[in-house]
Every structure is written in structure tokens, then in C-alpha cells.
Amino acid sequence: MSAQAPRYPLPPFTAQTAAQKVQAAEDAWNTRDPEKVSMAYTIDTEWRNRSEFVNGRQEVQQFLQHKWEKELDYKLKKELWSFTDNRIAVRFEYEWHDAAGQWYRSYGNEMWEFDADGYMQRRYASINDASIAETDRRL
Incomplete structure (x- = not known):
């Protein structure tokens, strides 16, 4: 259990709450706000993002700050794939460009595990990037 107020909805999840x-x-x-995003995770959250391992809310904030300095004009779409008890599986894609103006669409899957207070304690993400033309953007 976290020392913070519950973060609704709480597990066990239904289709609606997931x-x-x-x-x-x-x-x-x-929002691309590392501090805001990090508040959804436990203080000791554990991440695997591609080949990077991130531990704790502080590292999450640093990771996201660096991410959004590189991935400019980031726009994300997530889709519920599956859920059970305190776990959710998500499929996602996002688009962004680098400092040189090259656009990318990144595709991936995430597995999430939540504590009883609704904070994400584990996040495992597999992600692949594809170069796209700016005219091929969908998001």
C-alpha cells in the first residue's frame, strides 16, 4: 500500500475501470510533464522501457525529461488490450520527430501492475520505431 491517497480507479479492475x-x-x-506523469507510479516503481531499466519515481521523472527532450511534438494513443485483477495490458502507438525533423511512429505493448491504492508498481514496455514521412502522420 502507498502512503498517498488512493488513485482511482482501484483494482481489481473491470472492463470499464481498466x-x-x-x-x-x-x-x-x-501533457509531456514528467512530474505529473510520475505521480501515477509508486515511489519504488519498477520499469523496463525498451532496453532501459528505471527504478523509482525520481528516475521516472529523469527518464521522461530526457525522453521528451529527444522525442519532440510527442503524441500518444493507448488502447486497452486485456486486464485481470490488478494488471492491465496495453497496445499503443505514438508519433514524434527528432531535432533534425525526421518523424517516427513508435509501436509497442505495455504490461502494468498496480498496488492496492491504484498506483502503478510495475511497467514493462516493448517498443519499436518506424521512420515515417510527416505527411504519413495519423496522430
């Missing part, structure tokens, strides 16, 4: 968690995550990540 979809709400996914939408809340999409909305938060699209």
Missing part, C-alpha cells in the same frame, strides 16, 4: 486507467495514462503522458 479502460479508465488506460485513458488517464494516455491523457497524462500527452
Whole structure:
């Protein structure tokens, strides 16, 4: 259990509450605010993002700060894939460009595990990037 106020909706998830968690995550990540995003995670959260391992809310903030310095004009869309008890699986894609103006669409899957207070304690993400033309953007 976290020492903070509950972060609704809480597990065990239903189709409706799992979809709400996914939408809340999409909305938060699209702010590109590392501090705001990090508040959805436990203090000791554990991440695997591609080949990087991130531990704790402080490292999450640093990771996201660096991410959004590189991935400019980031726009994300998440989709609920599956859920059970305190776990949710998500499919996502996001678009961004680098400092040289090259656009990318990044595709991936995430597995999330929540504590009883609704904070994400584990996030495992597999992600692949594809170069796209700016005219091929969808998001």
C-alpha cells in the first residue's frame, strides 16, 4: 500500500475501470510533464522501457525529461488490450520527430501492475520505431 491517497480507479479492475486507467495514462503522458506523469507510479516503481531499466519515481521523472527532450511534438494513443485483477495490458502507438525533423511512429505493448491504492508498481514496455514521412502522420 502507498502512503498517498488512493488513485482511482482501484483494482481489481473491470472492463470499464481498466479502460479508465488506460485513458488517464494516455491523457497524462500527452501533457509531456514528467512530474505529473510520475505521480501515477509508486515511489519504488519498477520499469523496463525498451532496453532501459528505471527504478523509482525520481528516475521516472529523469527518464521522461530526457525522453521528451529527444522525442519532440510527442503524441500518444493507448488502447486497452486485456486486464485481470490488478494488471492491465496495453497496445499503443505514438508519433514524434527528432531535432533534425525526421518523424517516427513508435509501436509497442505495455504490461502494468498496480498496488492496492491504484498506483502503478510495475511497467514493462516493448517498443519499436518506424521512420515515417510527416505527411504519413495519423496522430
